[in-house]
Amino acid sequence: MSWSAFCVLFDPDEGRDSIQRKVQDLIKGTRPANPYRAVLDSQEVAGLDIIDCGEVQIESWLSIYPVQEDLFMLTSTNFGIFLDSDGCREYRERVRDFVKGLERPLMIGGDHSLTGGVVEALMERYEDFYLIVFDSHFDGIPSPVRNGLIGYMSETRPDYERFGYKPSDYVFSSTGRKNSYNGGSFLYHLINEGVIKAENIVVFGPLDYPTEKMEKIQDYRVREFVQVYKGLEKEGVKIVHRGIIDALGPDEAINMCISPKLRTGRAYVSVDLDIGSRSALMGAKFTDICGIKEADIYIALEGLRRNISSIIGLDLMEIDPWRAGVEIDGLKDRTYSICGNIIRILTEGKICLERRYKDVLEKISTKKTLKEIEDKESLNELVKMGFAGLSGKYVSLLYKGEILFF
Template identity: 35%
Template sequence: MRSTIHKKRIFFSCPMDCDEKYDSIQEKLNMVRTIDGFDDPLDGVMEHLDSDLPENGWDTMGPLPVPSWLGPKPGSKDHSKITTENFISFIDNNGCKDIAHQVDQLVSNQILPDIPCLIGIDHSLTGGVYSALSRHYGRENLSLIIIDSHTDAVPMSVLAGAIQYDMEVNPSSVHDSNDPFLYNRPDSYNASSFVHSLIIDKQVDPKNLYIIGVSDYPEKKFMRIKDPRIKKYTNAYVNLKHKGLTIITKKECKLNPQKIKNFLKKISTPYVYVSIDMDIGANNALDGVRFRNWKGLNESQIYKLADAVADIFSNSIQLAGIDICEIDPRRAGAITPSGKDRTYEIAANLIKRIAFNPERDNHFPSD
């Protein structure tokens, strides 16, 4: 294998947005298209990247195309397809997995042995890149670091049961009992379950899996609830830890950042893949993401987290690939009364810090 320092970072995208939530669908149907903003998040990120990147260290191959109705800004000709039923059918019939497989094939056939750098929307596409790298380097030689407000490792039926319980007992529940997301859903591969699939399919060793910054880890009080739906939900997290997976909550990131460094020191595989869900900064550092149900970290905290990850790379531990996902091109970079959203800029800064290490110290000033 060539060392990281002699490999190019190859940027590509896959602007699939199959979010079936009501607000997302209404945004797409009511959107006024303008010349401002980007349809593909790759363009928004590269606007803040290319002039700063080391020469000859990177290249871009553009997007993996998806059907126009699955894009973030579908045109009027697709409006008849923009329905909850169509998106649910796509997800429940493993449409996310089909496109993740296309990502897998693109990485395998057109990028490796260079370093894939995916700029995407739906986080399930991470599984496509990772599966290609897992075959290429060997499962035992590859660790996975995910920075995310959500664990993305709970089967759909288990998550739906927990939400149904919340609606029954919580008068302030934010969930809608009429949401079809909550009923009779199969355990498909999607943005909230792809990590579970990677584990079940033995593509990742849980002992080499680190999920950092999560806000959805059950509080201790939930562990005492006897309702079988909540038991299944909490047991899903307990079982992950029993298998050796490392979960670090957002609260721990804020109160004990040294804990992150201590856990990452345990990494012994020669290659590491880094996946960043930009909702890690939702409602705080940025707003241009699909899911904003948790308040994320501020910009300084996000960079400290990225630097802790970047510090693990050395001659013995190399970057296998990186992705930035869950960017919402309808919101990212938007100008509001509070100022211009900085999702694209912050995403670019994260790439500089992680994907161009050790060049980072020579080319990019610290913030």
């Protein structure tokens, strides 16, 4: 079955850095590459059956491409009002209506709240529907609760890794936030509105899962965060947090997600690109945390494809077009290549890599010592990407999946 691809360049980010980049683009007359076009034009999806279905229309000031006439709208106050007034819900509904006419949706876009629109549309078609989310954060926390936690973190300056993000990752409001539908809370609202049952949701990879130390903190703001998080887990949301992935490996960790019902059901896969932030790519909205390596993303996705009877849709969200695909510290970011490979592996169980890696991977499969590998530059890149591992003077092949070279 072909993919019905579309884009939604929706970006209501109230963060100062995001706003400044848009303002600077308007002043300079520049704009970042269109992430939708960059993914569909990538070598990694060449030859796949993908139908270009266009884009969902977005008001200029809420998109990654604001027009000059909307410059005055680009303020934290305006974005905050939009978010607190449940503005993201309107765009969820636009996506829902757009997807109703698509067979196997492939959404490429910005704010993760849009996933709710696809879920709502597909839930009307299928009773055996499951949502599988790859994300370094759990997007099931109501805004007032998350705002409270950010306030606590700002006051106490704890080790942010305990919480999975820094206070600066979110805009704190001393007057509180409304309980609105948005990118950080959409799972909570989908469950509470009865759109999807908690037991039909899997979240793979969150770093913000409450630790034992966190559960011992008595501050009411932390306790409320823990209660909501663990409460949704008790309701049935399957959470495979980062600690489990690091302990078991991506293949075994993903197998924990696949219940007998999911195995025979229909799965929609939603990928927040921060699942690989810093470790695999830099083109994600959140880069203050380290996600899993590129090869581990593919291993987990192939485990899904291999063990689930039907994958009926996919989205690639929270792409940062100002960093995606650009050269950073002398290396070209791989965000769009990884997006293309995610589509390919869920289509046919294969990925694509540049031909220069072929000889090195073949040698690694037969030779065991570091000195036997001549192309040290490519080897180091493959180690960083998670395809190969080093232990002292020994080298090993970590990725056993099928690779096409171009």
